[in-house]
Amino acid sequence: xxxxxxxxxxxxxxxxxxxxxxxxxxxxxxxxxxxxxxxxxxxxxxxxxxxxxxxxxxxxxxxxxxxxxxxxxxxxxxxxxxxxxxxxxxxxxxxxxxxxxxxxxxxxxxxxxxxxxxxxxxxxxxxxxxxxxxxxxxxxxxxxxxxxxxxxxxxxxxxxxxxxxxxxxxxxxxxxxxxxxxxxxxxxxxxxxxxxxxxxxxxxxxxxxxxxxxxxxxxxxxxxxxxxxxxxxxxxxxxxxxxxxxxxxxxxxxxxxxxxxxxxxxxxxxxxxxxxxxxxxxxxxx
Amino acid sequence: xxxxxxxxxxxxxxxxxxxxxxxxxxxxxxxxxxxxxxxxxxxxxxxxxxxxxxxxxxxxxxxxxxxxxxxxxxxxxxxxxxxxxxxxxxxxxxxxxxxxxxxxxxxxxxxxxxxxxxxxxxxxxxxxxxxxxxxxxxxxxxxxxxxxxxxxxxxxxxxxxxxxxxxxxxxxxxxxxxxxxxxxxxxxxxxxxxxxxxxxxxxxxxxxxxxxxxxxxxxxxxxxxxxxxxxxxxxxxxxxxxxxxxxxxxxxxxxxxxxxxxxxxxxxxxxxxxxxxxxxxxxxxxxxxxxxxxxxxxxxxxxxxxxxxxxxxxxxxxxxxxxxxxxxxxxxxxxxxxxxxxxxxxxxxxxxxxxxxxxxxxxxxxxxxxxxxxxxxxxxxxxxxxxxxxxxxxxxxxxxxxxxxxxxxxxxxxxxxxxxxxxxxxxxxxxxxxxxxxxxxxxxxxxxxxxxxxxxxxxxxxxxxxxxxxxxx
Ligand SMILES: Cc1cc2nc3c(=O)[nH]c(=O)nc-3n(C[C@H](O)[C@H](O)[C@H](O)COP(=O)(O)OP(=O)(O)OC[C@H]3O[C@@H](n4cnc5c(N)ncnc54)[C@H](O)[C@@H]3O)c2cc1C
Ligand SMILES: Cc1cc2nc3c(=O)[nH]c(=O)nc-3n(C[C@H](O)[C@H](O)[C@H](O)COP(=O)(O)OP(=O)(O)OC[C@H]3O[C@@H](n4cnc5c(N)ncnc54)[C@H](O)[C@@H]3O)c2cc1C
Ligand code: FES
Numbered sequence: 001x002x003x004x005x006x007x008x009x010x011x012x013x014x015x016x017x018x019x020x021x022x023x024x025x026x027x028x029x030x031x032x033x034x035x036x037x038x039x040x041x042x043x044x045x046x047x048x049x050x051x052x053x054x055x056x057x058x059x060x061x062x063x064x065x066x067x068x069x070x071x072x073x074x075x076x077x078x079x080x081x082x083x084x085x086x087x088x089x090x091x092x093x094x095x096x097x098x099x100x101x102x103x104x105x106x107x108x109x110x111x112x113x114x115x116x117x118x119x120x121x122x123x124x125x126x127x128x129x130x131x132x133x134x135x136x137x138x139x140x141x142x143x144x145x146x147x148x149x150x151x152x153x154x155x156x157x158x159x160x161x162x163x164x165x166x167x168x169x170x171x172x173x174x175x176x177x178x179x180x181x182x183x184x185x186x187x188x189x190x191x192x193x194x195x196x197x198x199x200x201x202x203x204x205x206x207x208x209x210x211x212x213x214x215x216x217x218x219x220x221x222x223x224x225x226x227x228x229x230x231x232x233x234x235x236x237x238x239x240x241x242x243x244x245x246x247x248x249x250x251x252x253x254x255x256x257x258x259x260x261x262x263x264x265x266x267x268x269x270x271x272x273x274x275x276x277x278x279x280x281x282x283x284x285x286x
Numbered sequence: 287x288x289x290x291x292x293x294x295x296x297x298x299x300x301x302x303x304x305x306x307x308x309x310x311x312x313x314x315x316x317x318x319x320x321x322x323x324x325x326x327x328x329x330x331x332x333x334x335x336x337x338x339x340x341x342x343x344x345x346x347x348x349x350x351x352x353x354x355x356x357x358x359x360x361x362x363x364x365x366x367x368x369x370x371x372x373x374x375x376x377x378x379x380x381x382x383x384x385x386x387x388x389x390x391x392x393x394x395x396x397x398x399x400x401x402x403x404x405x406x407x408x409x410x411x412x413x414x415x416x417x418x419x420x421x422x423x424x425x426x427x428x429x430x431x432x433x434x435x436x437x438x439x440x441x442x443x444x445x446x447x448x449x450x451x452x453x454x455x456x457x458x459x460x461x462x463x464x465x466x467x468x469x470x471x472x473x474x475x476x477x478x479x480x481x482x483x484x485x486x487x488x489x490x491x492x493x494x495x496x497x498x499x500x501x502x503x504x505x506x507x508x509x510x511x512x513x514x515x516x517x518x519x520x521x522x523x524x525x526x527x528x529x530x531x532x533x534x535x536x537x538x539x540x541x542x543x544x545x546x547x548x549x550x551x552x553x554x555x556x557x558x559x560x561x562x563x564x565x566x567x568x569x570x571x572x573x574x575x576x577x578x579x580x581x582x583x584x585x586x587x588x589x590x591x592x593x594x595x596x597x598x599x600x601x602x603x604x605x606x607x608x609x610x611x612x613x614x615x616x617x618x619x620x621x622x623x624x625x626x627x628x629x630x631x632x633x634x635x636x637x638x639x640x641x642x643x644x645x646x647x648x649x650x651x652x653x654x655x656x657x658x659x660x661x662x663x664x665x666x667x668x669x670x671x672x673x674x675x676x677x678x679x680x681x682x683x684x685x686x687x688x689x690x691x692x693x694x695x696x697x698x699x700x701x702x703x704x705x706x707x708x709x710x711x712x713x714x715x716x717x718x719x720x721x722x723x724x725x726x727x728x729x730x731x732x733x734x735x736x737x738x739x740x741x742x743x744x745x746x747x748x749x750x751x752x753x754x755x756x757x758x759x
Contacts, residue, residue: 224533
């Protein structure tokens with residue numbers, strides 16, 4: 001099964017895109033915290049992307065994707081109406097939604113987007129939901145508006161102070177826990193940020209759930225490529241996760257495994273950029 | 287059977303065994319003495335009428351031969367290539383002791399290949415009367431393909447749901463091109479589509495649909511999801527970069543075509559020193575695949591020739607892989623490190639650099655003990671020799687020590703009974719499970735087995751499902 005792109009817009013220059021895809025079957029089953037795996041064409045790689053919105057009513061799902069390499073950049077070149085060849089999901093276990101009183105959601109990078117459907121679910125379960133999102137500067141923030149629709153409160157932190165509180169999300173998180181307490185913290189974003197969040201919450205003994213972004217192939221538990229050590233055991237992120245108790249995660253293991261193909265990925269991206277340049281020039285010559 | 291020379295074939299992914307010519311095939315078929323007791327037929331897990339098809343080949347009636355095979359085996363081009371004939375039909379061949387068994391597998395393969403190359407005048411497929419019943423099949427490995435084919439022939443509407451983006455199961459993502467060309471798998475799938483079987487890819491049952499969802503839409507369901515959950519040794523260093531499960535390694539290469547990186551987007555790393563841990567068919571496939579990738583890389587970049595080790599804890603006699611595969615691997619240059627077991631993996635900057643192994647020795651039968659020194663599989667037990675640790679340098683380690691049951695479907699299917707190892711419990715050979723209208727077969731019931739047994743299970747389930755549907759209102 002593939003999927004048509006119904007809507008696409010850039011939500012942060014130059015590299016973060018929002019896509020809404022026609023996926024009636026997936027939208028019927030998907031829950032916050034789950035992801036899909038897509039493949040753009042016959043020669044493409046399978047890449048996992050979190051659900052940034054789920055709309056069973058109109059049969060769509062949304063993704064927010066940061067163009068960081070070959071596949072994500074190629075995807076950014078697709079137009080509305082074009083088809084993604086393979087779309088597989090929903091995958092992974094959904095976020096465990098419970099009433100924990102106060103829930104603090106922490107997002108970094110593309111991670112603010114998957115918090116959106118989670119926030120709705122946590123609020124429906126009766127929680128007071130606070131989102132803490134951060135970026136280097138105001139122009140790099142995403143999903144602030146969307147999150148303010150679904151959360152009780154949004155705290156913004158920027159490294160340069162151009163918006164909200166000056167400093168890292170972890171300082172804002174620490175202050176929030178000190179002032180108001182928290183029954184549950186959920187963090188989604190780059191591994192170093194999730195690790196820092198866990199270090200922040202640990203002294204307070206606040207349960208902290210993280211969504212791990214290991215390199216995947218099938219996404220069904222068949223290859224073991226996505227394995228990470230959690231609580232001293234080998235766990236498959238695609239099947240046992242993607243969410244785990246952050247205080248149990250072996251972060252060095254995850255971050256090392258994310259680097260497995262760094263050289264190859266660069267090679268692939270460069271080759272693609274060169275081919276692309278050639279095509280663009282050919283086009284211009286015509 | 288003619289083979290491509292080891293030096294040549296170990297550089298590419300072209301098929302190793304070339305197959306018989308018509309003359310060679312007829313000559314081999316003439317060796318069959320058409321004995322009365324036909325031990326080969328009982329040696330075949332699906333009871334192919336072997337002497338009958340061989341007689342047709344001897345007489346040059348290849349199409350008839352193929353028809354005879356197909357009464358029992360729907361995938362002769364596949365099984366002729368990958369069945370362990372030496373431990374099935376050929377093992378019990380009357381000629382085997384004195385003169386060497388008739389090459390049954392090769393003849394089977396010949397019949398299928400010959401008819402694919404010289405298709406008979408297109409016979410018009412007999413119109414099948416539609417029953418109006420429909421069956422969902424979960425998984426498109428040999429069990430699913432066979433079940434689908436038989437059900438379609440009975441006039442049922444069949445829809446296969448496959449988790450990956452391409453159908454075929456292990457035939458597609460596991461067994462490499464040089465042993466089973468993908469075009470053979472593709473043509474089997476094409477035949478299914480021609481008889482009206484629908485295949486939905488990217489459909490993970492347990493996620494996109496539950497078995498109950500399927501039962502709401504179809505009249506019965508056959509689960510054949512295979513034994514695809516890779517096991518690891520749980521030793522130090524297994525999470526280092528450069529350590530793969532055989533499933534991941536083979537999937538990257540076969541399904542994702544990493545051997546054509548960067549033209550294809552999915553990468554795979556081999557380096558020049560590779561250790562494969564295990565001794566089954568899967569380990570041989572991983573070793574021979576790695577060897578090809580590494581040889582090519584070393585040629586292209588003018589590097590020293592690669593080394594591929596196969597580390598196995600017992601002796602060569604106990605290797606569970608097919609003899610033919612062991613022989614191919616050796617010819618191509620795989621170095622067999624038998625009686626050796628990894629105890630930890632040693633890394634540097636997050637990448638694996640070496641495997642630390644201990645030497646193993648066979649357990650002498652204890653004259654006082656009742657229990658023989660063999661394990662459940664009947665193979666001799668081996669134990670580590672104290673202080674015998676040594677290192678094998680390796681940039682890539684491929685763990686090929688077996689697989690387990692994937693829990694995705696059972697987790698999502700209330701009332702589906704499993705055995706202690708997590709495989710689906712089938713009441714009998716029909717594959718009937720604890721849930722009404724739900725059947726299961728292939729590796730998800732038996733644990734890792736063979737293509738032919740999975741295919742056989744698919745056919746038996748098709749028979750049972752057909753019965754069930756006849757009686758169902
Ligand atoms: C469960 C999960 C959810 C994710 N959700 C999102 C999301 O919502 N938005 C988003 O922008 N990104 C998300 N990612 C990350 C996204 O999958 C990678 O950015 C993408 O695969 C990069 O591919 P590329 O070819 O563009 O870049 P590459 O240059 O190939 O890779 C860049 C980096 O991405 C990671 N990566 C590469 N290939 C894979 C792969 N097959 N699987 C996983 N990671 C890989 C590696 O760490 C690599 O260093 C998610 C990852 C996971 C595991
Ligand atoms: C590398 C390798 C080499 C082998 N060599 C030989 C050999 O030489 N000879 C031999 O006889 N046997 C060999 N085998 C074993 C043989 O391939 C298997 O026994 C056989 O394929 C099992 O068939 P199956 O139909 O039960 O399952 P599989 O072939 O495993 O197919 C199962 C299918 O189900 C799909 N699936 C799984 N979960 C889901 C889900 N939740 N929803 C939808 N689809 C799902 C999978 O993606 C897969 O396509 C080998 C196996 C491997 C891995
Ligand atoms: S991605 Fe293959 S097991 Fe998780």
